[in-house]
Amino acid sequence: MSEFNAYLAKLRAALDVSPARADEIVAEARTHLEAKAAELRASGLNREDAARQAVQGFGEPGEMAGQLTKANGRWREFSPFRMLAGIAVMFVATLTVMALAGHGGWLDDRWSWLNHRAGLAQSSAAMLIWLVLLAPAALVAGMIGGRRHWWVAATPAVLFVVTLPLYAVAMWAKAVQLPEGLLHVLVYPVAALLLWGALGRVGARHAASKALRHWAIFVIAPLYAVLAAVALGTALNGLTAAFMAIIFSEIGIAALLVTAPRECRLEAGLRARCLGALAVLGGALVVTLVASHAEAMYLGGSPGRISVLGWAIAATAVTVLTGALFGYHRWREAKSKATTTQ
Amino acid sequence: MKADPQLVKGTVRLLVLRLLEREPRYGYEMIRHLKDRSEGYFQLGEGALYPLLHELEEQGFVRAEWREQENRPRRRYYHLTARGKRELARRMATWEGFTKAVDLVLEASHV
Numbered sequence: 001m002s003e004f005n006a007y008l009a010k011l012r013a014a015l016d017v018s019p020a021r022a023d024e025i026v027a028e029a030r031t032h033l034e035a036k037a038a039e040l041r042a043s044g045l046n047r048e049d050a051a052r053q054a055v056q057g058f059g060e061p062g063e064m065a066g067q068l069t070k071a072n073g074r075w076r077e078f079s080p081f082r083m084l085a086g087i088a089v090m091f092v093a094t095l096t097v098m099a100l101a102g103h104g105g106w107l108d109d110r111w112s113w114l115n116h117r118a119g120l121a122q123s124s125a126a127m128l129i130w131l132v133l134l135a136p137a138a139l140v141a142g143m144i145g146g147r148r149h150w151w152v153a154a155t156p157a158v159l160f161v162v163t164l165p166l167y168a169v170a171m172w173a174k175a176v177q178l179p180e181g182l183l184h185v186l187v188y189p190v191a192a193l194l195l196w197g198a199l200g201r202v203g204a205r206h207a208a209s210k211a212l213r214h215w216a217i218f219v220i221a222p223l224y225a226v227l228a229a230v231a232l233g234t235a236l237n238g239l240t241a242a243f244m245a246i247i248f249s250e251i252g253i254a255a256l257l258v259t260a261p262r263e264c265r266l267e268a269g270l271r272a273r274c275l276g277a278l279a280v281l282g283g284a285l286v287v288t289l290v291a292s293h294a295e296a297m298y299l300g301g302s303p304g305r306i307s308v309l310g311w312a313i314a315a316t317a318v319t320v321l322t323g324a325l326f327g328y329h330r331w332r333e334a335k336s337k338a339t340t341t342q
Numbered sequence: 343m344k345a346d347p348q349l350v351k352g353t354v355r356l357l358v359l360r361l362l363e364r365e366p367r368y369g370y371e372m373i374r375h376l377k378d379r380s381e382g383y384f385q386l387g388e389g390a391l392y393p394l395l396h397e398l399e400e401q402g403f404v405r406a407e408w409r410e411q412e413n414r415p416r417r418r419y420y421h422l423t424a425r426g427k428r429e430l431a432r433r434m435a436t437w438e439g440f441t442k443a444v445d446l447v448l449e450a451s452h453v
Contacts, residue, residue: 025396027408028369028418032388035370059389067389071396 003051004033007061014065017072025068029058350384356437357384358394359422359430362404366421369395395420403429 008026015022033054040050058064361372369391376384398404403426410416422430 024418025392028392029388031368031415031417032370032392034415057388059387064389064392067393068396071393071400 003037003048004030004055007033007055007058010061011058011065014062014069016065016069021072025072033058350386353437354384354386354390354394355398356430356433358391358398359403359426359433362420362422362426363430366407366419368417368419370417372420398426402426 008030011029012022012026015025017025033051036054036057037047037050040053041047045053357376358372361367361375367375369388372395373386373388373391376386395404395406399406399420402423404420405423406418406420408416409419
């Protein structure tokens with residue numbers, strides 16, 4: 001009802017809680033106001049008077065928002081879950097890109113073409129690719145982190161700036177011949193800070209949209225893990241890094257999926273779907289691993305590598321399996337619903 | 343009879359928990375129910391109820407969920423958690439102890 005829009009907009013603006021929580025509070029207030037106004041109209045008041053009287057019960061929006069903010073302390077105060085989830089996204093994305101685009105990674109020999117065409121130095125092209133590949137992750141990290149933790153998108157850069165020990169880790173990575181990509185990220189902290197930080201802020205602004213959160217959880221996060229799976233099959237010298245990426249992908253995405261329902265308060269059944277997505281993700285990694293070894297055994301080549309054809313077959317198998325599982329789940333849901341309504 | 347705001351403030355938490363003991367309810371329904379059952383004594387305003395409900399949710403005494411309604415807008419229902427039930431039992435015991443003590447004093451003074 002349009003009569004309440006102005007009041008609810010003021011209420012929302014004065015709330016100092018996460019966008020998701022503010023959505024819920026405003027939606028709840030709207031249903032209450034509409035129910036009360038309908039009752040008042042039924043008792044004989046005209047539309048305008050009914051709306052005015054309904055709003056009066058809530059009181060001044062700033063005062064109401066203050067009380068609600070105070071009552072929703074968990075949503076207002078520092079949230080380690082949101083922060084960790086955002087950092088996990090950036091960490092997973094960084095490791096995945098490292099496995100893909102680092103020295104010996106899947107994209108390593110492909111960007112020499114870019115260097116040649118653009119006349120860029122090897123390190124410049126590498127940085128460009130890294131920044132582009134990590135941009136979606138920065139948006140997602142911002143969405144998950146929300147307004148208070150949008151900066152988590154710039155985690156790798158912030159970590160470099162504030163923690164020298166990370167540099168020691170990078171040196172160790174170089175010593176044990178991990179992809180040099182980690183160093184590429186670390187030597188461009190300012191550019192990364194600006195780009196990812198800005199994108200994180202853009203993501204945080206859109207965190208209020210449930211559809212975008214779904215998109216972030218079910219599309220982007222698994223996408224990075226699938227990229228890690230590709231890296232597992234295709235990396236040459238980056239095999240160790242690929243394994244690391246997969247391990248951290250699983251941990252990071254599990255943390256993301258477990259914490260997301262709590263923070264986002266999405267509709268019922270989401271937790272089950274999150275766990276389902278995680279199972280599919282794990283399945284995809286296992287299938288890739290098996291496919292790469294099967295290809296090495298029966299078609300020649302070295303274990304740990306997979307051709308485009310092998311990857312296509314594995315991806316198709318996973319897609320069919322996922323579709324079948326999803327179809328079965330929907331069928332069971334429909335059956336259960338039919339039983340309940342009878 | 344006009345309600346004493348101090349008394350209402352002290353008991354509204356107990357009343358809300360008690361209301362939710364039997365079945366999940368939404369905010370507007372709770373206000374109506376409190377008013378009807380108390381014959382108009384408890385006229386709780388939205389400005390008092392919602393911050394309280396959110397505080398109870400924050401403390402883990404109640405849990406809220408959106409429920410779709412047929413041909414009606416969805417509503418946010420609150421229901422008592424196991425922790426909320428324990429809190430209710432504790433508050434009930436405190437309340438009974440308090441009212442009993444008050445009654446004893448009042449009766450003794452009357453005699």
